Amino acid sequence: MMPNRVPWWDIGRETYEDMVSVLISWLHPKAQRIDGAGGDGGRDVQVPTHDGMLVYQLKSFTGRMKGSRRRQVKRSLARAAQDDLVGWRLVVPIDPTPDELEWFEGLVEGYHFECRWLGKTWLDRQMAEKPAIARYYAHDGRFALSELIEMLERIGADPPSVKDGIVNAAVDQVKGILQQVNELDPHYVFGFAFQPDGGVSVTEVPRYPGAGKDSPRSLKMTLAFPDTEEGESAHQAFRDTLDYGTLSVIPSEFITEARFDPPRLLDTDFEDGELSLSSPAPDLVTEAEIVLKAVDRGGDILARLPLEVEDATQGMRGSRLNLKDKSGALGAVATFDGPTSQFRVDVSYTPPQEYWPLDLLPAVNFMAAVGSGADMVAVVNGQNFAPQGLTGFQPSGAEDLAKYAEFLGNLSYIQTKTGVFFDITGGLTAEEEWSAVFASQLLNGERVQGTWDKITLQIAPGARESVEETLCGPPKAMRSTSHLTISIQGNDIPIGRLVEEIESARVQTWHPSADSEPHATTTVTLVPGDTDKVTRFLSADLD
Numbered sequence: 001m002m003p004n005r006v007p008w009w010d011i012g013r014e015t016y017e018d019m020v021s022v023l024i025s026w027l028h029p030k031a032q033r034i035d036g037a038g039g040d041g042g043r044d045v046q047v048p049t050h051d052g053m054l055v056y057q058l059k060s061f062t063g064r065m066k067g068s069r070r071r072q073v074k075r076s077l078a079r080a081a082q083d084d085l086v087g088w089r090l091v092v093p094i095d096p097t098p099d100e101l102e103w104f105e106g107l108v109e110g111y112h113f114e115c116r117w118l119g120k121t122w123l124d125r126q127m128a129e130k131p132a133i134a135r136y137y138a139h140d141g142r143f144a145l146s147e148l149i150e151m152l153e154r155i156g157a158d159p160p161s162v163k164d165g166i167v168n169a170a171v172d173q174v175k176g177i178l179q180q181v182n183e184l185d186p187h188y189v190f191g192f193a194f195q196p197d198g199g200v201s202v203t204e205v206p207r208y209p210g211a212g213k214d215s216p217r218s219l220k221m222t223l224a225f226p227d228t229e230e231g232e233s234a235h236q237a238f239r240d241t242l243d244y245g246t247l248s249v250i251p252s253e254f255i256t257e258a259r260f261d262p263p264r265l266l267d268t269d270f271e272d273g274e275l276s277l278s279s280p281a282p283d284l285v286t287e288a289e290i291v292l293k294a295v296d297r298g299g300d301i302l303a304r305l306p307l308e309v310e311d312a313t314q315g316m317r318g319s320r321l322n323l324k325d326k327s328g329a330l331g332a333v334a335t336f337d338g339p340t341s342q343f344r345v346d347v348s349y350t351p352p353q354e355y356w357p358l359d360l361l362p363a364v365n366f367m368a369a370v371g372s373g374a375d376m377v378a379v380v381n382g383q384n385f386a387p388q389g390l391t392g393f394q395p396s397g398a399e400d401l402a403k404y405a406e407f408l409g410n411l412s413y414i415q416t417k418t419g420v421f422f423d424i425t426g427g428l429t430a431e432e433e434w435s436a437v438f439a440s441q442l443l444n445g446e447r448v449q450g451t452w453d454k455i456t457l458q459i460a461p462g463a464r465e466s467v468e469e470t471l472c473g474p475p476k477a478m479r480s481t482s483h484l485t486i487s488i489q490g491n492d493i494p495i496g497r498l499v500e501e502i503e504s505a506r507v508q509t510w511h512p513s514a515d516s517e518p519h520a521t522t523t524v525t526l527v528p529g530d531t532d533k534v535t536r537f538l539s540a541d542l543d
Contacts, residue, residue: 187214243318288380297375325362409440481498503531
């Protein structure tokens with residue numbers, strides 16, 4: 001194995017800046033490299049933090065820091081200080097002498113942010129802890145191939161110990177080799193998966209954001225798509241991969257030649273099996289804030305539906321995002337085409353078997369508004385787009401979208417008002433749907449008009465005479481109170497004290513107790529008199 005010490009005196013400026021920039025990206029995954037073609041403003045790499053920007057200035061000087069070198073550093077610091085910084089770092093493979101340290105301390109005195117000199121000792125320690133960087137850049141990757149071949153040859157030459165079982169021994173040896181393979185490239189981490197049929201799949205994951213820009217992978221291949229339904233389908237999927245980065249799986253019979261080219265490492269020839277291609281979108285796309293709005297002709301918002309990005313891809317023409325609402329019932333595929341600046345959204349709805357009313361309500365409200373003729377607007381990071389397409393928004397089993405949305409609104413309001421939350425599984429009975437509408441009206445303070453047909457009362461012996469005197473005779477208005485509780489899918493929801501005001505009632509039957517039974521109750525049946533109207537509402541008095 002080769003040593004990790006870096007011959008700094010033999011490293012060119014561009015290689016030094018590439019190597020140290022990758023190092024800083026390892027240390028700070030959010031690091032941003034500055035292109036110095038138009039002047040880097042005193043900063044080669046910057047790291048955004050909550051408090052401001054941390055700046056790294058890279059200098060490849062070796063030997064001593066004097067003369068024009070000091071003037072360069074002074075200019076770089078002055079340019080960087082024009083912005084609001086929290087820190088500035090000079091990274092140079094020189095450990096300062098007392099004189100150089102005194103000069104540096106005098107240079108940074110008066111700046112409000114922290115300034116540090118990261119010298120050769122710091123760089124050597126970092127490279128020793130991260131040998132892949134030194135091997136790749138300082139030695140031009142020339143040891144990678146010979147070391148990898150040596151590792152693979154050891155599998156046969158140095159059989160594993162089987163004291164813990166042959167499978168565990170083989171796994172341990174493969175792990176060891178994989179760990180060493182992952183010390184060969186500072187930009188990517190590799191993984192292997194072995195299949196029972198002998199197949200091996202390789203995964204390649206960037207070590208940090210921007211690794212693909214520092215070390216792009218290339219793929220050279222020749223494809224031939226036959227004029228068949230399967231060939232045309234594979235060809236279209238491949239075009240979508242190029243245009244929008246979406247996944248395409250190309251069968252081996254359509255691939256006449258394929259060659260992968262990982263820079264400075266091994267070339268890999270494609271020999272057999274299908275080829276899977278995709279291109280994940282950068283964080284800027286996957287972290288986008290997307291909202292769908294339904295608006296009327298006057299521009300007023302009728303419904304608003306936030307969406308979450310499940311995954312996103314990006315190709316040469318634009319991006320494609322798979323989106324879901326909070327309930328998971330509404331899915332959307334958003335495609336942005338850069339050359340035409342067109343934005344298309346295809347929406348689909350799958351009725352959930354189990355849902356929280358509050359989560360599902362925004363999706364149904366949105367579909368109801370669009371289904372009634374409202375226009376759709378997509379808001380991406382605060383910018384409005386008028387999508388070109390909208391499909392599949394009609395939910396199965398809900399013919400009247402407005403009624404469906406109203407029902408969910410009632411159910412959500414009841415749960416919020418009473419504090420009794422539960423999910424809904426499947427559909428509700430007609431009685432449960434009526435109860436939800438009725439309870440929401442009452443909780444909203446409404447006086448609900450209705451009709452009635454019969455009331456049966458049990459009169460206690462002590463109250464018999466006064467009740468008989470009140471009820472007998474011509475029809476009379478009545479008022480009763482009771483505690484109302486509704487039940488939905490076995491969940492009891494206390495609504496409050498229900499007041500019923502009957503406009504006209506008369507006695508239909510009267511069954512007084514016999515004189516020989518002084519302690520028996522009396523049963524009275526009341527029916528509508530001049531009208532069957534009744535008004536129901538909740539009483540504010542809970543006593």
